[in-house]
Structures are given as structure tokens and as C-alpha cells.
Amino acid sequence: MPTCSARIMRVVALVLGLPLTYAACSARQTVPRFVKMQTKFDYLEHEPYAKPGENSISGQAFLTQQEDSVVTCAGNRVLLLPATPYFREMIGRMVAGSEPEPPKTAYPSLKNMIRRTQCDAQGNFSFPAIPDGAWFILTQVNARHGGVLITEMTLSNRSTIQVLLTDKHLVGR
Numbered sequence: 429m430p431t432c433s434a435r436i437m438r439v440v441a442l443v444l445g446l447p448l449t450y451a452a453c454s455a456r457q458t459v460p461r462f463v464k465m466q467t468k469f470d471y472l473e474h475e476p477y478a479k480p481g482e483n484s485i486s487g488q489a490f491l492t493q494q495e496d497s498v499v500t501c502a503g504n505r506v507l508l509l510p511a512t513p514y515f516r517e518m519i520g521r522m523v524a525g526s527e528p529e530p531p532k533t534a535y536p537s538l539k540n541m542i543r544r545t546q547c548d549a550q551g552n553f554s555f556p557a558i559p560d561g562a563w564f565i566l567t568q569v570n571a572r573h574g575g576v577l578i579t580e581m582t583l584s585n586r587s588t589i590q591v592l593l594t595d596k597h598l599v600g601r
Contacts, residue, residue, distance in 0.1 A: 462529040467517045477510040478540035481559030483583035487591035488551045491569045491577075491598065499574065500551025501567045508543035508555050511562035511580050519564060519578065523599045560584045565591060575599065
């Protein structure tokens with residue numbers, strides 16, 4: 429059964445309209461098969477996120493375990509998603525254990541709006557050429573009590589932002 433972490437990391441496939449089946453975050457939790465999204469996807473709102481920009485993000489993601497050992501996101505995918513009302517609702521619903529209804533039409537144009545990279549062996553990642561705007565960064569850390577780390581940031585004016593995703597950014601435990 430996929431965990432909340434697995435469902436959140438597959439948000440890209442859901443938005444692009446690929447058929448997916450999600451399980452509830454917890455066996456004890458009963459949720460409807462799909463919850464209708466209240467926020468409609470508006471391409472004009474997302475269009476600026478598809479263009480290259482002059483900002484950049486670099487960062488590191490890790491969790492500290494009970495025995496004070498550190499586990500990084502090494503080898504895992506890192507996603508950069510527009511922090512628009514559409515994605516806010518989608519992520520919020522997934523974190524809460526709901527399954528957002530897949531879009532009736534695929535949005536192949538989202539391929540340019542959603543950025544992807546991978547954590548290196550030390551848990552470092554970077555995103556170059558990001559346009560101005562609010563963004564969600566999310567990745568997964570595979571640890572005994574791991575999960576998905578999410579944060580939001582706003583980029584503007586040719587900024588270079590350093591981000592550290594840690595235990596305080598953990599969702600879906």
C-alpha cells in the first residue's frame with residue numbers, strides 16, 4: 429500500500445492526468461476514492477512558471493533520527509511546484525490523506541512548470557533558471573520514520589536562495 433509520501437511524490441503524474449490509484453495514508457483512515465478539487469486549473473495563472481527565470485535555489489534535505497543519526501534525501505527526486513491555489517489545494521488534500529480527483533484533461537504544458545532534480549549523495553540539490561513567484565519544494569527522505577519534506581518560498585529579483593529541509597518540514601507521518 430503506498431504511503432502518504434509515495435502519493436505526494438506522484439503529484440506530477442496526477443496533474444498530468446496519468447491514471448493512478450492511491451491508497452489512504454493510514455489503514456485506520458477512511459477517505460472517499462476521489463475528492464473533487466474545488467480549485468480549477470487556470471493555465472494563465474500558471475503560464476509565468478513555465479518560462480526560464482533568473483533566480484536559483486540550492487539546498488539540502490535531511491532528517492535526524494532518534495539515535496541522532498542523520499538520513500538525507502540522497503538519490504531521491506526533488507520537485508519544485510508553483511505555489512498557486514491549484515497546487516495548494518492539491519498538496520493540502522494529499523497531506524490530509526484525501527485523493528484529489530484526477531483532472532479530466534491532461535495538462536502536458538505543466539511539464540515546463542514543474543521542475544525536477546535529484547539529491548546527491550550528501551542530500552544536496554539545486555534548481556537554476558527559476559522565474560519569479562511562489563514555489564513549493566518537496567522531497568522524500570527514506571528513514572525509519574521518514575517521509576516527505578515540504579516548504580514554500582518566494583523568488584524575485586534575481587535571487588539565489590539557500591534552503592534547508594529538516595524535521596520541521598516533515599509532513600505525512
